Amino acid sequence: MININYKWSIQKLIVLSIFSLCLIATSCSNDDSGPEEQEKKESVEGREKFTLALSASPTGETKVYTQTLTDVSDAVTVSYDGKGFEMPSTRTARIFASANGKSLFNLDYGGGRIYKFSVDGGETYSLKHEKNVEFAIGTAYPRWTKASEASASIHYADGRNATRVFDENDPTKFIRSDVKLRIMSVGLDNLAFGSIEEITIPVSDTDLKPYTMNIDGTDYDIYNYVGRVDAPVIAGNKIYYGISKSAYNPANPCSGRGCPRAIYSNVETLVLDYPSLTNPQIISTDIAKGATNGYRTPVSYVDESNDVYQIISVPNKDYDTKILKISNGAYDDNYDFNISNLLGFNVATNGWFYAGNGIGYVPYANTDESDNWFSDSVWGVARVDLYNKTVVDLNVPDNLWLTQYQSAVVKDGKFYMAITPTGADGNIYIFDTTSTxxxxxxVGAKLINLAEGTYIGIY
Structure with a gap:
């Protein structure tokens, strides 16, 4: 668990989201394509209306209110004062939508249940399916990610209960930490459970070697191990899971605040065969340092050539933010796209968005302006060109907090984000993906902010 002093007031925990780009389309009666392919067709051909929603989390719940707009121009004003459908949630709900916006999926993070709703308009959501995943996956706090229009991945790495392995002949000599990962696929049609796979995450050569850390005047040998697994992406017959590391001090074991945090010397990703979810392997590269699991923002995408592009989450300002490339199951060490260097100042990020044809958009925090970038309003947005390795710092408003920004939408060569300065009204920004x-x-529709909040996405 990453330990961060958030310094959030109750007001700042109120966040707003534009949620779910919705489609009204009619399919031909003689179309015999499957539901996943049909949904993709509808998404591309009939994406005309936006469904907006309010997410407010002063105590951890997520409220959703839908409102259909066919016009997102600057003549439109959106407000959600006093409105909302409360999604089932013990803590902040983990939500995603189908490509056509007609279905909404929710993980009750902390409650261990998943839900499928139909989006009926206004404040009306019809519950279609509900399942308890806690007993299947072994925790009420799993992660989940939409893997395709047909299925999602629910996964949990039990880093807190890692098995510490010592030398059989010398019980004082530490060897490694073994971490269990449970993965289950879920069919999105009716939330049907697939088989549950439990694996021991392979220990990389890097994690078998200690590094020295001085703690209160004493040097200790510190070992890294996998603490979290999240943000999978499928490319061909492989699925790539991002990972973050935790640190273990065999001489003084502890967990939580005050314990050493992992120091990264490289970048690693867990790869499994897909769809069997077997044959785990760790791939790595030394051209960057940091985690690959992200936070709420997506981390990895597959481009039109079936290559994976992955942004690195950096835990501190000593590491540069880079986008890396994975081809044919391995990192391409010849591809080194350094966002920090090109922007000319130190940045951190939790993820990014791919708009197609090599163009992406990166919400970033300027860590030269704040050491507490995770919770401070020091964020901006940059346009990146993967193929030419160029970055454009976009002239968006100051005082942004994009730590939890979750989703964006691409439509007809335009990239849509909801951008709202902390404690102020904002707008829908419609970026031309071809423009440098x-x-x-x-600048599109005006977004009325409630209290000290921020919009967190367009789905």
Whole structure:
């Protein structure tokens, strides 16, 4: 668990989201394609209306209110004062939508249940399916990610209960930490459970070697191990799971605040065969340092050539933010896209968005402006070109907090984000994906902020 002093007031925990790009489309009666392919067709051909929602989390719950807009121009004003459908949630709900916006899926993080709703309009959501995943996956706090229009991945790495392995002949000599990972696929049609796979995550050569850390004047041998697994992406017959590391001090074991945090010397990703979810392997590269599991923002994407592009989550300002490339199951060490260097200042990020044809958008925090970037409003947005390795710092408003920004939408060569400064009204920003101008966008609908909040996405 990452230990961060959030310094959030109750007001700042109120966050707003534009949620779910929705489609109204009619399919031909003689179309015999399957539900996943049909949904993709509808998404591309009939994506005309936005469904907006309010997410407010002063005590951890997530409220959702839908409102259909066919016009997102600057003539439109959106407000959600006093409105909302409360999604089932013990803590902040983990939500995603189908490609056509007609279905909404929710993980009750902390409650261990998943839900499928139909989006009926206004404040009306019809519950279609509900399942308890706690007993299947072994925790009420799993992660889940939409893997395709047909299925999702629910997964949990039990890093807190890692098995510490010592030398059989010398019980004082530490060897490694073994961490169990449980994965289950879920069919999104009716939330049907697939087989549950439990694996021991392979220990990389890097994690078998200690590094020295001085704690209160004493040098200790510290060993890294996998603490979290999340943000999978499928490419071909492989699924790539991002990982983050925790640190273990055999001479003084502890967990939580005050314990050493992992120091990264490289980048690693867990790879499994797909769809069997077997044959675990760790791939790595030394051209960057940091985690690959992200936070709430997606981390990895597959481009049109079936290569995986992955942004590195950096735990401190000593590491540069880079985008890396994975081809044919291995890192391409010749591809080194350094966002920090190109912007000219130190940045951190929790993820990014791919808009197609090599173009992406990166919400970033300027760590030169704050050491507490995770909770401070020091964020911006940059346009990246994967193939030409160029970055454009976009002229979006100051005082942004994008730590929990979750989703964006691409439609007809335009990239849509909801951008709202902390404690102020904002707008929908409509970026032209072909433009390299820092002002290459239109300012769309006005978004009325409630208290000290921020919008967290368009789905």
């Amino acid at each position: 101008d820092p002002n290459g966008y239109e």
